[in-house]
Amino acid sequence: MHEGASLTHMMTVLVLQLAVIILAAKSFGFITSRFLKQSSVLGELIAGMVIGPFALGSIPLAFLGGQSLFAIPIGADLPVSPELYGFATVASIVLLFFSGLETDLKTFLRFAGTGSIVGLGGVIATFLLGAGSAVVFIPQVNSIMNPTALFMGIIATATSVGITARILSERRKLSSPEGVTILSAAVLDDVLGIVLLAVVIGLVRSGRGTDSDVDWGLIGRIALKAFGFWIGSTVIGIILAPRITKGLKSLKDMGTLSMVTFGLALMLAGLSELAGLAMIIGAYVMGLALSGTDVAEDIRHRLDGLYNFIVPIFFCVMGMLVDFSVLPKVLVYGLVYTFVGMFGKIVGCGVPALTMGFNARGAMRISTGMLPRGEVTLIMAGLGLSSGVLDPGLFGVAVMSMFISSLIAPPVLVKAFKGGSGFKKSLDTKKSEDLKSISIDMPSVSLADFVMTRLLTAFRQADFFPRRVGHGNLVYAVQKDAVQITLLRDGTTITANVPPDQETFVRLLLTEEILSLKELFRSVEKVAGSDAMERDMLGGLF
Amino acid sequence: MNLKKVLTRDAVMIGLIGTSKNEIIKELVGLIVKNGSDLDEKSLLKAVFDREAQMSTGMKNGIAIPHGKTNDVSELHAVIAVSAVPVDFECLDKKPARIFVMTISPASHTGPHLQFLAEVSGLLTRDDLREKILAAENEDELLKIFLQGQA
Numbered sequence: 001m002h003e004g005a006s007l008t009h010m011m012t013v014l015v016l017q018l019a020v021i022i023l024a025a026k027s028f029g030f031i032t033s034r035f036l037k038q039s040s041v042l043g044e045l046i047a048g049m050v051i052g053p054f055a056l057g058s059i060p061l062a063f064l065g066g067q068s069l070f071a072i073p074i075g076a077d078l079p080v081s082p083e084l085y086g087f088a089t090v091a092s093i094v095l096l097f098f099s100g101l102e103t104d105l106k107t108f109l110r111f112a113g114t115g116s117i118v119g120l121g122g123v124i125a126t127f128l129l130g131a132g133s134a135v136v137f138i139p140q141v142n143s144i145m146n147p148t149a150l151f152m153g154i155i156a157t158a159t160s161v162g163i164t165a166r167i168l169s170e171r172r173k174l175s176s177p178e179g180v181t182i183l184s185a186a187v188l189d190d191v192l193g194i195v196l197l198a199v200v201i202g203l204v205r206s207g208r209g210t211d212s213d214v215d216w217g218l219i220g221r222i223a224l225k226a227f228g229f230w231i232g233s234t235v236i237g238i239i240l241a242p243r244i245t246k247g248l249k250s251l252k253d254m255g256t257l258s259m260v261t262f263g264l265a266l267m268l269a270g271l272s273e274l275a276g277l278a279m280i281i282g283a284y285v286m287g288l289a290l291s292g293t294d295v296a297e298d299i300r301h302r303l304d305g306l307y308n309f310i311v312p313i314f315f316c317v318m319g320m321l322v323d324f325s326v327l328p329k330v331l332v333y334g335l336v337y338t339f340v341g342m343f344g345k346i347v348g349c350g351v352p353a354l355t356m357g358f359n360a361r362g363a364m365r366i367s368t369g370m371l372p373r374g375e376v377t378l379i380m381a382g383l384g385l386s387s388g389v390l391d392p393g394l395f396g397v398a399v400m401s402m403f404i405s406s407l408i409a410p411p412v413l414v415k416a417f418k419g420g421s422g423f424k425k426s427l428d429t430k431k432s433e434d435l436k437s438i439s440i441d442m443p444s445v446s447l448a449d450f451v452m453t454r455l456l457t458a459f460r461q462a463d464f465f466p467r468r469v470g471h472g473n474l475v476y477a478v479q480k481d482a483v484q485i486t487l488l489r490d491g492t493t494i495t496a497n498v499p500p501d502q503e504t505f506v507r508l509l510l511t512e513e514i515l516s517l518k519e520l521f522r523s524v525e526k527v528a529g530s531d532a533m534e535r536d537m538l539g540g541l542f
Numbered sequence: 543m544n545l546k547k548v549l550t551r552d553a554v555m556i557g558l559i560g561t562s563k564n565e566i567i568k569e570l571v572g573l574i575v576k577n578g579s580d581l582d583e584k585s586l587l588k589a590v591f592d593r594e595a596q597m598s599t600g601m602k603n604g605i606a607i608p609h610g611k612t613n614d615v616s617e618l619h620a621v622i623a624v625s626a627v628p629v630d631f632e633c634l635d636k637k638p639a640r641i642f643v644m645t646i647s648p649a650s651h652t653g654p655h656l657q658f659l660a661e662v663s664g665l666l667t668r669d670d671l672r673e674k675i676l677a678a679e680n681e682d683e684l685l686k687i688f689l690q691g692q693a
Contacts, residue, residue, distance in 0.1 A: 463653035505660035512652070515596045 014083050017069060018313070024051050025312035039163055039406060041374060044312045045399070048319020053079045057320070070320065078386055080320055085386070090266075091314030092379045093283040094307055097265040099376075100287020101296050102467065103187050115184025117352045122185065122370050123157045123192045125348025129340040130156025137333045138394075145219075147204045148394065151384040154196045155398045156341045160374025161186035163406060167413055168369070169475040172435065172497050174486045178362055178422050182369035183469070183477065185349065189370070194284050197380060198226035198277045204389055205276055229275055230285065233268065237289025245293045254295070258302035261290055280379055297468065311375075318378045321385060322399050323392040330393040334400040341401050342408070345370045362422025371409035373402040435497045438506060440514075442492045451517065452489050458513045459487075543657040545688055548620050552577045554684045558625040558642070566629055567591070567608050570644040574619045585614045586646055600633030604676075605641045605666050607659060611649040618654040619646045622662070622688065624675060641666065641675055665691045 024047040032043030051057050057070025072079045080088075131144040131153030141149050164182055168174040174183075202222035244264075248257040265286035272282030290296055327334075346367040353363035381398035384390035390398070442448035456466045456476060464480040466487070475488040485506060486497045498506045555573055560566040567590055575581045589610025593599070600606045621644050628638035643662050647655035665671050671691050678684040 458652070461650060461652050462656050463651075501664075502660075504663050505656055508656050508659055508663075509652075511597075512656075515593075519596060 010083070013064065013067075013069070014081070017081075017084055018087070020051055020069060021048075021313055021316045022309075024048075025316040029312060038410075039374075041315050042403065042406060044315035045319040045378075045403065048316035049322050049324075050319075051316075052320030052322070054320075054322065054324050077388060078321065079323065079392075080317060084317060087310065088314050088317040088382070089279070091310040091317075092280055092375075092382070093266060093269045094262075094303070094310055095314065095375045095379065096280040096283040097262065097287040098300065098303075098307060099190060100284040100289075101291050101300055102469075103190065103288055103291050114181050114353070114356045116188045117356065118181055118349045118366060118370075119185035119188030119192065121352040122159070122345050122349040122367070123189055123196070126156040126341055126344035127153040127196065129344040130154075130337065133333070133337050133340050137336060145203075147200070147389045148384075150200045150203065151380070151389050152337070152394065152398075154193060154200055155377055155380045155384070156337070156344060156401070157189065157193045157196065158373055158376035158380060159186055159189045159345070159370050160372050160376060160406075161189075161369070162374060163372040163410060164369040164413060165469040165475065167410055168417070169469060169486060169488055171414070171417060172437065172486070172495075173417050174469065174475065174477060174497070176422070176435065178358070178365040178369065178417075180484050181353065181358075181366050185366070185370060190284070190376070193376060193380075194281055195227055195230050197383075198230060198281050199223045201278050201383070202226050202276055204387065226277060229272065229277060230281065233272075233282070233285045234288055237268075237285055238292060241289040241293050245290070245295050249295070254298050255302055257295065258299045261286070261299055262303060262306070278383060280383075300468070314375070315378070318382060318399065321382065321392075322396050326391075326393040327396050327400075330397050334397040335404075337397050338401040338404045341373075342371055342405060358422050361416070361419060365413075365416045365422055368409060368413045368416045371405050371412070373405045377402040436500055436503045437495055437497055438503070438510065439493055439495045440510065442494065445492055448489055448492045448494055451513075452487070452494055454517065455487060455494070455510070455513055458509055459485075462509060543654065543661050545658070545661060548618060548654075548658055549622065549685060549688055550577075551681060551685055553621045554681050554688070555621065555623040556678055556681060556684055558623050560625065561627060561629055563594075563629065563631050566606075566625060566631070566642060567594070567644075570608065570621055570623060570642060571646075573621045573623065574644065574646060577621070578615075578619055581619075582614050585612055586610065588612075589614075589646065590644070598632035600631035600639055602633065602635045602637075603666070603672060604628065604633075604637060604639045605643070605672075606631040606633065606639040607643045607645075607663075609645040609647070609655065609659070611647055611652065611655075613649050615646050615648055617648065618658060620644065620655075620658055622684070624678065624684065641672065662688070 025044040028043035028047035028050075029040035030043070032038045032046070033040040049055060051070065053068075053070040053072045058068050058072075060066050060068050070080065073081055076082070078085055128144070131149040134141050134146070134149040134152040135144055138148065143149065144153065161182065164186075165174065168176075168179050168182075173179050199219075199222060202225060203219060206218065206222060245257065245261075248260055251257060265283050268282035268286045269279040270282070272285070273279045290299060346364075348367075349370045350363040350367040353366045354360070358366065377398060381390065381395050384398070385392070385395040440451070442451055452474075456478075459466050459478045462480075464478045464485070466476045466478040469475045469477050474490070475486060478485045478487055483499065483502055485499075485502065488495055488497075496506055496510070553573075558566055558569050560569050568587065571583060571586050571590060574586065575583045589612040590608050593610050594608060599608045623642050623644075625640050625642065628640050631639040633639055643659065643666075645655045645658055665688060668691070671687060674687050675684065678687060
């Protein structure tokens, strides 16, 4: 890029860039989450726009020899340096690895019914509307089989259910029939989006996604290959994962185990790219394979540090890619695209929900829950931009849709969940009765944390599948067959939200757990009460 | 949980003769040991008494649910029995109990135990069923009340 610039100089610039990115992302993220009550992701994205090459980042700096900090590399496809984009790429692998880890395939398969149909409806409707809008609004695009149209289609399908999960858990609605449906629909949404992405990338790479002469045989073969790679590696992964983790567990070092699994995720990401698919597909598959093992939660916990470091960089870099100068030209299409994306989710998810026993209110709740967009939208848009399928304007359109949807969704969602039952009158059975809340107060946060861990183990021993909902939320969905209980810790209070017919069961379980805790503390007291331990500890010191 | 899988003709009993908490527990454990194969009565008794020492399992409405967890059993064992006379079981409502539900479950696999108790407690909250249980004249009748009550 910079002829004659020494490697040291390049690395110095990179380090300074990372420093500015991290500081800006964290402060903007803090402001949006603390004062504007929005997802910190939006703040990180704005941070990138503000400090990026199209804004402050273009100001020449004297101490860099008159060069600007985020200078646009000459002759490159992207307005950021390859080194920086490398960080964003690794971050996208981390994001999708986590997304896979958070999916509980076993649980999903058992509760798939309503959720899959809702998810499928949303994906089909948004894909067609997204791709269709490209045909109508972009002059060079004449068919929805055009690569650009295909990309705009898959970008429109992505849902990020993390925001929904957080809002619903705060309002104790996560275990409602609508909440359960949203969570399982989101799983299908993720999986379908990934498979569609694989197919579209296959088509684009084969150079056969064109305006005319649609070769359906070729499309079929590519789709089959993409789907085959996905399902094949997922199945192999699910079979091998417990063995691999079992072997690794003998190391007795969870830190090493977590890093090794992440290494495997990078490996599979690279391999899937070589197989003609996208890297994030391999990362997602690796996460998915590990999600069923008993160390999934532990892996996430150990990789939290990595996540907190690299993911803000990702959102910030995505913000930097937004070229403001082209935005006015695509503003109208951006708004249309955002609108059809939301309309597609509402109709595509709402109509199936209506046929599955929900009334208009219930269908509205479910479809608004599917509105927020997040990292997957941006990753897909970034892939489109870096491969040249999307121009900077369309990338801006995708960012705009992610931004607006995520901004509009929370208040709409909160409003939708007010009022009565979401079931049709004829089907309004005890299922829609209000959930019972059982709370336990603990004297301190660390004790509450400890008790929470014990409770999750107790639920596991009672054949439930606890899984953490979204990143950074202290909310667990604990599922077994058709039953879902939510367990959340807020400060020192642990609350279980349970359907009425499970109240007895949960009360019994909590009682047993509290009794065994008391027993544990009594045994600690016995040891500690004698002072002998402390005296031994301090023995030789004074 | 389907009660049929756990409750058999041999797992219910009327007319327990004990008149104290200890005697009733011994009778119930004895019944479980008799129905099972190769169970260690001593370890089962210890599990139940250890649990009782933490907090009495006497509930309300004349019901008690003594239970224990031990890895000496590999699956859930349960019995339901009615005593001839009301027995003081240190119940929550301070009244004596006549209906006893005992479960012994593996320590690391408590799901079936809790499911069973939740299922049975659902039935025992019904006044009509409790009256029928106390009036049952033989084991067949008692078993029928639980299996039909669930249906």
